Amino acid sequence: MPNGTAAAATAGSARLLLLLRRHGHPQAVRSIHRLDPSDPFPGTLGTRRVDWKASCAFLSSKAAAGPDSSSDKPLSPSGDPPAADPEPDDDGKGGNHRLSAAINGVRTAAAPISNLPRPLTIADLSPAPMHGSRLRVAYQGVPGAYSEAAAGKAYPNCEAIPCDQFEVAFQAVELWIADRAVLPVENSLGGSIHRNYDLLLRHRLHIVGEVQMPVHHCLLALPGVRKEYLTRVMSHPQALAQCELTLTRLGLNVTREAFDDTAGAAEHVANNGLRDTAAIASARAAELYGLQVLADGIQDDSSNVTRFVMLAREPIIPRTDRPFKTSIVFAHDREGTSVLFKVLSAFAFRDISLTKIESRPHRHRPIRLVDDANVGTAKHFEYMFYVDFEASMADTRAQNALAEIQEFTSFLRVLGSYPMDMTPWGAPSSSASSSTNPPPPPPSSSAPPSS
Numbered sequence: 001m002p003n004g005t006a007a008a009a010t011a012g013s014a015r016l017l018l019l020l021r022r023h024g025h026p027q028a029v030r031s032i033h034r035l036d037p038s039d040p041f042p043g044t045l046g047t048r049r050v051d052w053k054a055s056c057a058f059l060s061s062k063a064a065a066g067p068d069s070s071s072d073k074p075l076s077p078s079g080d081p082p083a084a085d086p087e088p089d090d091d092g093k094g095g096n097h098r099l100s101a102a103i104n105g106v107r108t109a110a111a112p113i114s115n116l117p118r119p120l121t122i123a124d125l126s127p128a129p130m131h132g133s134r135l136r137v138a139y140q141g142v143p144g145a146y147s148e149a150a151a152g153k154a155y156p157n158c159e160a161i162p163c164d165q166f167e168v169a170f171q172a173v174e175l176w177i178a179d180r181a182v183l184p185v186e187n188s189l190g191g192s193i194h195r196n197y198d199l200l201l202r203h204r205l206h207i208v209g210e211v212q213m214p215v216h217h218c219l220l221a222l223p224g225v226r227k228e229y230l231t232r233v234m235s236h237p238q239a240l241a242q243c244e245l246t247l248t249r250l251g252l253n254v255t256r257e258a259f260d261d262t263a264g265a266a267e268h269v270a271n272n273g274l275r276d277t278a279a280i281a282s283a284r285a286a287e288l289y290g291l292q293v294l295a296d297g298i299q300d301d302s303s304n305v306t307r308f309v310m311l312a313r314e315p316i317i318p319r320t321d322r323p324f325k326t327s328i329v330f331a332h333d334r335e336g337t338s339v340l341f342k343v344l345s346a347f348a349f350r351d352i353s354l355t356k357i358e359s360r361p362h363r364h365r366p367i368r369l370v371d372d373a374n375v376g377t378a379k380h381f382e383y384m385f386y387v388d389f390e391a392s393m394a395d396t397r398a399q400n401a402l403a404e405i406q407e408f409t410s411f412l413r414v415l416g417s418y419p420m421d422m423t424p425w426g427a428p429s430s431s432a433s434s435s436t437n438p439p440p441p442p443p444s445s446s447a448p449p450s451s
């Protein structure tokens with residue numbers, strides 16, 4: 001490599017590192033903390049689902065006993081993990097051989113005496129779940145939920161861990177109970193899932209990938225129940241919204257009732273023998289909970305797609321050899337309305353396409369900003385703006401755009417730079433989402449991680 005190019009590359013890497021540190025890297029984001037005293041998260045891991053309780057019980061016993069589990073990565077008093085594994089890539093495979101010899105504690109007689117660190121190899125850069133070969137992926141819902149299928153698409157062969165709430169999925173990753181979380185952020189019919197945008201800001205996880213799933217809804221009821229008997233339909237609010245017109249078109253005179261997730265509604269109908277109630281859920285949920293499919297493909301649009309993001313404790317290294325997307329959140333506290341215009345121009349002038357822009361009111365939740373002298377100030381912002389753009393953080397166009405945006409915003413954070421799922425939004429959902437992308441086996445039947 002000619003010297004000039006090498007110098008440019010080094011300067012580029014230094015700049016990238018600086019930007020990542022400033023805007024998203026764990027060592028950099030230390031400067032921005034949640035202040036909300038009414039924060040509901042501490043200590044609540046959710047206990048409503050039997051499966052979740054069982055997973056937790058199993059996982060905590062594993063963490064206490066297993067030599068390759070939490071003993072090598074104890075939580076710090078603050079609850080933060082002490083050191084980062086190299087977040088390897090986005091494919092969810094790999095092992096923890098690098099750490100095991102050093103961390104398991106006891107050196108065998110045959111072990112080499114030298115304490116010199118051995119060089120990293122390519123294998124060291126692969127994902128390193130600390131508790132066996134299967135990646136544990138948290139999702140919101142119960143088995144049969146679309147999120148479970150999304151976890152299976154994102155990480156084939158993963159062990160899917162059901163969580164009763166979105167916050168629980170975030171916490172499961174933060175507390176090393178799961179390695180990743182897969183959460184819905186937007187749907188082609190129902191729009192954004194605002195709760196998850198808020199949680200992305202309030203937690204310290206990084207977006208490391210995205211998956212788009214065709215969502216094919218069915219109307220499910222107990223065997224023998226006919227549509228005319230129905231007085232109620234229950235499901236996740238997004239699913240109810242996605243089927244609104246079709247429910248009316250089917251001539252159903254039913255009340256709509258919101259449930260935590262689609263498969264949970266199916267389970268509820270089955271477990272309580274509700275003969276006047278149907279659930280909107282997947283064909284897989286019908287199989288799992290012994291329900292019959294009264295109507296198939298009841299979403300109002302045949303190309304109903306939900307976009308999920310994959311979250312991890314560490315960001316992945318952005319690359320330029322395949323299409324990447326970057327998600328940021330920013331706010332400004334200055335007078336005037338031109339800031340948003342300036343931000344959008346920073347992308348437009350560099351020919352960077354935006355794929356999403358979302359604003360969320362944020363008036364009552366201060367954010368703590370820390371200056372170079374480590375003095376913190378509580379800042380109230382009217383709105384937070386979330387933007388997804390089609391460029392990698394390794395791309396100098398993206399680095400320059402963010403450097404410019406930083407000049408006229410008061411708060412800026414990179415939520416993640418990750419490979420794009422190239423599945424077109426308009427892909428037909430001709431069958432249940434799980435048929436093209438089989439979901440992982442139910443957590444309860446999965447083999448325990450090797451210790």
Ligand SMILES: O=C(O)C(=O)C[C@]1(C(=O)O)C=C[C@@H](O)C=C1
Pocket residue numbers: 140141144145146147148184187193215236238239260261262263306
């Ligand atoms: O309830 C489920 O099955 C989910 O996975 C949640 C969810 C959502 O939150 O949007 C996911 C996909 C569908 O859009 C409907 C519901």
